[in-house]
Amino acid sequence: MEIFNVGNNAVNLYLLKTATHLLLIDSGFPGTLHDLGRELRKTNIKIREIDFLVVTHFHPDHAGLIQDLKNESIKFVILDFQVPFVSKMEQEKERLLKVRKYTPLIQKDNICISLHESRKFLNELSIQGEIIATKGHSEDGIALVLDSGQAFVGDLLQENMAIEMNDQNSISDWKNLRKLGVNTVFPSHYGPYELEVNSE
Numbered sequence: 001m002e003i004f005n006v007g008n009n010a011v012n013l014y015l016l017k018t019a020t021h022l023l024l025i026d027s028g029f030p031g032t033l034h035d036l037g038r039e040l041r042k043t044n045i046k047i048r049e050i051d052f053l054v055v056t057h058f059h060p061d062h063a064g065l066i067q068d069l070k071n072e073s074i075k076f077v078i079l080d081f082q083v084p085f086v087s088k089m090e091q092e093k094e095r096l097l098k099v100r101k102y103t104p105l106i107q108k109d110n111i112c113i114s115l116h117e118s119r120k121f122l123n124e125l126s127i128q129g130e131i132i133a134t135k136g137h138s139e140d141g142i143a144l145v146l147d148s149g150q151a152f153v154g155d156l157l158q159e160n161m162a163i164e165m166n167d168q169n170s171i172s173d174w175k176n177l178r179k180l181g182v183n184t185v186f187p188s189h190y191g192p193y194e195l196e197v198n199s200e
């Protein structure tokens with residue numbers, strides 16, 4: 001599998017390319033379709049070739065372009081517990097979304113799966129891994145964890161920061177990630193890094 005970062009200076013957008021499928025993790029701010037197109041050109045991948053999109057959580061820099069990408073024929077996969085957070089984002093961030101030309105998300109044609117079904121779904125894309133819930137950054141947070149140890153964690157606080165700040169939700173997220181054997185972390189707002197081996 002190949003991992004591309006097709007993001008911009010606001011947010012990393014990770015694109016997983018397997019022998020059979022393309023899965024995009026996070027969509028970027030509203031109105032940034034052009035930026036995504038430009039980054040994709042560097043990889044020789046066309047927007048319409050991307051099969052599926054998931055978002056790590058519903059904040060505008062991650063979930064602002066979902067409907068625009070659906071309109072380009074990308075299928076959007078939402079975790080069932082994330083559903084209420086769509087309208088929450090659209091209500092709370094209404095002003096910001098208006099300024100940035102947000103296209104409201106149509107719910108009815110999304111593919112809604114449970115965490116339980118995530119391994120089967122990923123398997124169909126030739127991806128060995130699963131999706132877990134993370135509560136550290138936001139209630140609707142998810143991390144996509146590959147069996148080979150790479151984890152796409154969105155805005156989850158770094159583990160050492162979480163410990164320093166005694167942020168119990170994030171600490172428990174990191175425990176779960178370590179349990180799954182995570183060794184490389186792909187965050188949304190800085191570059192990938194190796195997770196230090198825990199001496200505990």
Ligand SMILES: [Zn+2]
Nearest residue numbers: 057059137155
């Ligand atoms: Zn966020």
